[in-house]
Amino acid sequence: MDDDRRVRRTRTQLRAATLRLLADDSTRLTMAAVAAAADVNRSTVHQHYDSVDALICDALADRLLAIASELTECPFADDRDRPPRQLVALFDAVADAAPVLSRLGPSASARVQHxxxxxxxxxxxxxxxxxxxxxxxxRVRPELQADFVAAGLINLALRRGHADTARRLAGQAWRLIRGH
Incomplete structure (x- = not known):
């Protein structure tokens, strides 16, 4: 039992250190940097995570779940022209995470997007x-439609241009989701 608590505490330290380093533009994210920021040795980091990418994904997991949960109450069945506030909130949440996400390398970025x-x-x-x-x-299986819509929304949100606002992107996405 104590080992489980120690593992959870260590992982919490490592995730917090990773998020602090991701927020600091001047720091390069490495296992050594995370170890120093978490006040543990490098072998401890390697015992818990096989790569920096795995550590980043774990550290961002709560934020990613919060972003996804923006759509738990989205009224997809409503026949409305304007995008629901939940869809706008999704695009806002991804935009808020953009500074951290922009620091990720290609491999970590792909894992986080997935x-x-x-x-x-x-x-x-x-x-x-x-x-x-x-x-x-x-006539479309719900899980296929969910995969399709999720991939489209995330791809659109992550690739948005500077001129696109969350509301404008949500409006475009809503029209694509609704099929008109």
Missing amino acids: QLTGSLAAVLDARFRAGQRPPGFG
């Missing part, structure tokens, strides 16, 4: 299976 897409797809799948899905897609 993790975020998976989290969002799980939220959407639950909603769609409960009947809260855009009309006109009854």
Whole structure:
């Protein structure tokens, strides 16, 4: 029992140190830097994580789940022209995370995008299976529609240009989701 508590405490330290380093533009994120910031030795970091990418994904997991949860109450079944506030909130949340996400290398970035897409797809799948899905897609399996919509939303949110606002992107995404 004490070992489990120690493992959780150490991982919490490592995740917190990773987030602090990601927020600091001047610091290069390495296992050694995380070890120093968490006040542990490098072998401790390697015991818990096989790569910096794995550590980054674990450190960002709560933030990614929070971003995905923005759509738990999105009224997909409503017939409205304007994007729901939950969809705008999703794009705002990704924009808020952009400074941290922009510091990731290609491998970590791909893992984080995959993790975020998976989290969002799980939220959407639950909603769609409960009947809260855009009309006109009854012949598409809910999990396929959830995967498709999640991938599209995350790709759009992560690749947005500086001129695009969260509301504008949400409006474009809403039209694509609704099929009109």
